Amino acid sequence: MYSKDKVESGTQENQVNNLKDKHMKFIADFHIHSKYSRATSKDMDVEHLVEWSKIKGINLIGTGDFTHHLWLEELKSKLESKGNGLYIYKNVNFILTSEISSIYSKKGKTYRIHNLIFAPSFEVVDKINNVLSRRGNLASDGRPILGVDAEELARIVFGIDENCMFVPGHIWTPWFGLFGSMSGFDRIEDCFEKQTPKIFALETGLSSDPAMNWQLSKLDRFSLISNSDSHSPSKVGREANVFDCELDYFKIRDVLRTKDKTKFLYTIEFFPQEGKYHFDGHRACAVCFSPKQSKESKNRCPKCGRSLTIGVMNRVEQLADRPEGNIPENAIPFKNLIPLDEIIAEAKGFGKSSQAVTREYHSIISKFGNEFEVLLNAKEQDLRANVSVRIAEGILRVRQGKVNIRPGFDGEYGKVNIFSEEETKKDAQAQLDFF
Numbered sequence: 001m002y003s004k005d006k007v008e009s010g011t012q013e014n015q016v017n018n019l020k021d022k023h024m025k026f027i028a029d030f031h032i033h034s035k036y037s038r039a040t041s042k043d044m045d046v047e048h049l050v051e052w053s054k055i056k057g058i059n060l061i062g063t064g065d066f067t068h069h070l071w072l073e074e075l076k077s078k079l080e081s082k083g084n085g086l087y088i089y090k091n092v093n094f095i096l097t098s099e100i101s102s103i104y105s106k107k108g109k110t111y112r113i114h115n116l117i118f119a120p121s122f123e124v125v126d127k128i129n130n131v132l133s134r135r136g137n138l139a140s141d142g143r144p145i146l147g148v149d150a151e152e153l154a155r156i157v158f159g160i161d162e163n164c165m166f167v168p169g170h171i172w173t174p175w176f177g178l179f180g181s182m183s184g185f186d187r188i189e190d191c192f193e194k195q196t197p198k199i200f201a202l203e204t205g206l207s208s209d210p211a212m213n214w215q216l217s218k219l220d221r222f223s224l225i226s227n228s229d230s231h232s233p234s235k236v237g238r239e240a241n242v243f244d245c246e247l248d249y250f251k252i253r254d255v256l257r258t259k260d261k262t263k264f265l266y267t268i269e270f271f272p273q274e275g276k277y278h279f280d281g282h283r284a285c286a287v288c289f290s291p292k293q294s295k296e297s298k299n300r301c302p303k304c305g306r307s308l309t310i311g312v313m314n315r316v317e318q319l320a321d322r323p324e325g326n327i328p329e330n331a332i333p334f335k336n337l338i339p340l341d342e343i344i345a346e347a348k349g350f351g352k353s354s355q356a357v358t359r360e361y362h363s364i365i366s367k368f369g370n371e372f373e374v375l376l377n378a379k380e381q382d383l384r385a386n387v388s389v390r391i392a393e394g395i396l397r398v399r400q401g402k403v404n405i406r407p408g409f410d411g412e413y414g415k416v417n418i419f420s421e422e423e424t425k426k427d428a429q430a431q432l433d434f435f
Helices: 012-018 046-056 069-078 122-132 150-160 188-198 249-258 291-296 312-319 340-348 355-368 371-377 380-386 389-399 421-434
Strands: 023-029 060-062 087-089 092-106 109-119 165-168 201-203 223-225 240-246 264-269 280-282 287-289 334-336 404-406 415-417
Touching: 046 069, 046 092, 046 371, 069 122, 092 122, 092 150, 109 122, 109 150, 122 150, 150 165, 150 188, 165 188, 223 249, 223 264, 240 249, 280 291, 287 291, 291 312, 340 355, 340 371, 340 389, 340 415, 355 371, 355 380, 371 389, 380 389
Parallel strands: 023 060, 060 092, 165 201, 201 223, 264 334
Antiparallel strands: 023 240, 087 092, 092 109, 109 165, 240 264, 280 287, 404 415
């Protein structure tokens, strides 16, 4: 834990009322996808996004996928402009965002880079879509694949409106990140060239947290943001950003541009080991290696002899010019959390999607207002008075970072354990003895 700041507490109703204030603390998740993106839930629509934003305690959420014509029609028909670059629906704020997948060749090498675009109005979105529609089929997917150089894409966006924000997405992901081991660059300047100075924020992705990025001095000037990249409503906010400023597109942009620590308070992070590309490995052979083990095996799978997928931790070590544990002077703090349904599932010994976990989840939310209130702010005595002993203990351990994680690798999420096997057996036996 690097921050002692607290998110404003209160029920969902209080949080909605707080939105009337010009200056307030709020939680933002900028990167999500709509039901028109591949491998997404059919419930990724405006109504479900609003419902789950309130359950989670999110005040500002990205629209995602504004390049898709059907999703854009839905957004235009439901969102009301606030006149400050943000939009609103049923007291939840929206910011216009989309993700573009660029696959292109540059100097004899193929690159696959995902970038996030933020726009301050539907008028600007229409102009962006008009230009990009000439470069590829925007209707093919909510996150379209275009053969457009990332530098050229940035030039197009800034040429339309310099108030847009252009953020390289999940920068360490092996296959589709700016610094990815399989198709990325070693320097941001090599990717964006003359457009580099106009870029002031980077998305760290689920498999890295800010501390890992602090090992690279060349990233010090950038605001490091964290988002869910959610494909289903219940996963919004699994990573997020906490601000203390006006709910205004241009104010938020200025906070990120200047990296204002008084207004960009901290980010909410996965434990990076839980991300599905943290370690190296070969999923088909169930081989998961640390960077040291990969080096010893010459980056080859010991079972089949094929190349390992080099993960985020290894790639950070390759490019780092500082030791682990370094904290830059202008660093934005962060907090590592585990989603509440995962904590409940382990505490109860059921799967996340089970009815028992779902019932318990909504029961706890009804008592505290929203999930972030439970995970971040609820006092220990209130937790122990209102939820089971084991769930309360799980929440407190997560806050303290007292978890064990088997790292994710080659597309497979890591496995988190809050309780030891011995504790789980003792609790199970205690329940049997009780009955």
